[in-house]
Amino acid sequence: MIELRELTKRYGEKTAVDGLTFSVRPGVVTGFLGPNGAGKSTTMRLMIGLDSPTHGDVRIDGEHYDRMREPLHSIGALLEAKGVHGGRTAYNHLLCMAQSNGIPERRVGEVLEMVGLQDVARKRPKGFSLGMGQRLGIAGALLGDPRILMFDEPVNGLDPEGIHWIRTLMQHLAREGRTVFVSSHLMSEMAQTAQHLIVIGQGRLLADTSMNQFIAENSRTYVRLRTPEPERARDVLLEAGHRPVTAEDGSLEVEGARAATLGELAAERRLVLHELSEQRASLEEAFMRLTAGSVEYHAHDLPEGSAGGPGEAASGEPGEAASGEPGAAGAPAPAWGENWRKGQGR
Ligand SMILES: Nc1ncnc2c1ncn2[C@@H]1O[C@H](COP(=O)(O)OP(=O)(O)OP(=O)(O)O)[C@@H](O)[C@H]1O
Numbered sequence: 001m002i003e004l005r006e007l008t009k010r011y012g013e014k015t016a017v018d019g020l021t022f023s024v025r026p027g028v029v030t031g032f033l034g035p036n037g038a039g040k041s042t043t044m045r046l047m048i049g050l051d052s053p054t055h056g057d058v059r060i061d062g063e064h065y066d067r068m069r070e071p072l073h074s075i076g077a078l079l080e081a082k083g084v085h086g087g088r089t090a091y092n093h094l095l096c097m098a099q100s101n102g103i104p105e106r107r108v109g110e111v112l113e114m115v116g117l118q119d120v121a122r123k124r125p126k127g128f129s130l131g132m133g134q135r136l137g138i139a140g141a142l143l144g145d146p147r148i149l150m151f152d153e154p155v156n157g158l159d160p161e162g163i164h165w166i167r168t169l170m171q172h173l174a175r176e177g178r179t180v181f182v183s184s185h186l187m188s189e190m191a192q193t194a195q196h197l198i199v200i201g202q203g204r205l206l207a208d209t210s211m212n213q214f215i216a217e218n219s220r221t222y223v224r225l226r227t228p229e230p231e232r233a234r235d236v237l238l239e240a241g242h243r244p245v246t247a248e249d250g251s252l253e254v255e256g257a258r259a260a261t262l263g264e265l266a267a268e269r270r271l272v273l274h275e276l277s278e279q280r281a282s283l284e285e286a287f288m289r290l291t292a293g294s295v296e297y298h299a300h301d302l303p304e305g306s307a308g309g310p311g312e313a314a315s316g317e318p319g320e321a322a323s324g325e326p327g328a329a330g331a332p333a334p335a336w337g338e339n340w341r342k343g344q345g346r
Contacts, residue, residue: 001025001179002047002075002148006056009042009203016042018203019056024181026147029174031194031211032183035291039203040183041079044152048077060148072101072144078137078151090128090136091121094143103144111139116165130157138166148179155189167193187284201291211283218290219281223259225252225266226275236269237262251275 002024009017017039024030034040045051047058049065057064060075068074088096094108112118115135120128125136134157141149151170155163170193174180184190190197197214199207207214224247227233233252237244242262244252254262259278266273 001061002150002181003059003062004043004047004056005058007043007046007053007058008055009039009046009051010054015203017046017053020200020203020205021056022198022205022208024148024179024198025196026177026179027174028195029170029180029182029193030196030198031190032181032198032200033187033190033287033291034183034200034206038200038291040200041152042203043200044077044079044150044181044183047150048075048079050079070101070103070144072097072103072146074144074146075148075150076141076144076146077149078134078141078154087124087126089122090117090125090139093125093136094139097140097143101144107143107145111142114142114169115139131159131162134158134166135162138169146178149173149181151180151182153184154182155184155186163189187282187287191283199287199290206290214290215281215283215286218286220255221278221280222253222255223257223262224275224277224279225254225262225273226250227252227266227271227273229271233266233271236265236271240265253279 004020004022007017007020008015020039020043032040032043042051046053047060047065048071060068060071063074065071065075091108091112094111095105097103098105098108109118109121112121115138117132117135117139120132125133128136134154138151138154141151149170151166154166154170158166167189170180170182174195182190182194184193191211194211196210197207198205199214207218209217225233225237225244230246230250230252234244234246237252237254242254242257244254247253259276263273263276265271266276
């Protein structure tokens with residue numbers, strides 16, 4: 001378990017991390033989200049003593065990182081994949097780490113095999129691709145077989161096979177009862193990997209909740225009906241006490257009802273349906289609503305008629321695709337991130 005208590009870090013006038021209190025529990029993958037500059041990397045650095053807090057503290061299974069004699073046995077971290085001595089071979093890089101933490105040499109071979117780098121073990125990492133560098137960083141994190149693992153943007157530079165591999169690895173590590181804490185900008189990836197979420201904005205805690213609850217609380221869920229008899233369908237739904245809304249494409253949207261209930265109603269009234277589907281917003285949409293008030297670096301909206309959806313422009317992640325789940329229609333409601341911000345008088 002990782003426990004943060006009022007963790008605060010100031011760099012001169014800038015408060016990068018602002019009174020964060022939360023725990024990261026074992027047995028699940030916990031995702032760490034926040035807009036650019038929210039303080040994620042700083043928080044992670046503070047967790048493993050690479051920086052010292054201005055106020056508050058972090059405990060790793062009850063202990064402070066800087067008091068651990070062989071920290072790799074307790075916590076493994078992938079922070080900056082390039083933090084590797086370019087002149088040593090991959091094998092020797094890991095061997096040095098192992099020796100300084102009392103880890104037997106045979107473990108070096110094991111972790112190289114686990115990450116698929118056994119064939120380049122004697123090569124120097126300076127010639128590695130970004131993806132290979134990430135794999136080497138992950139090998140280092142796994143070296144001490146730690147109970148706690150922390151990954152900052154682990155899928156950066158990995159190809160689809162590599163992304164699938166790291167996702168499966170993280171879920172496997174969590175199922176073994178380990179604490180797995182991971183940050184990522186790829187919402188679709190996070191949605192598939194994490195069961196719990198910590199969201200921060202401008203250094204402050206915005207949410208500490210399960211993935212399902214986070215999406216449900218920060219987005220609209222509704223049932224979409226498509227029928228060749230929309231007028232009659234409206235009447236049937238209104239009679240049954242529902243409040244259908246006609247969408248731009250002519251389909252009907254009903255909030256607060258289950259698809260099964262509406263399907264049974266349609267069958268009873270012999271209403272032909274071409275579509276009956278529960279629509280749940282993607283993690284990306286929920287994230288954007290929540291953090292709308294705390295985004296520091298806004299991309300400018302594209303001129304009308306340009307390619308790309310509104311999510312792309314606002315998120316500052318042009319390459320990032322939505323999760324594939326259909327999004328909620330209509331203008332976004334004020335995010336509670338916005339209210340939070342106003343409440344703080346900022
Ligand atoms: N060493 C430092 N000196 C001064 N300011 C810093 C330092 N490290 C971070 N900051 C500032 O603290 C804030 C948080 O930065 P941090 O890198 O932790 O955010 P992040 O959430 O990881 O961002 P990103 O998603 O863009 O990587 C930023 O405004 C950053 O400029």
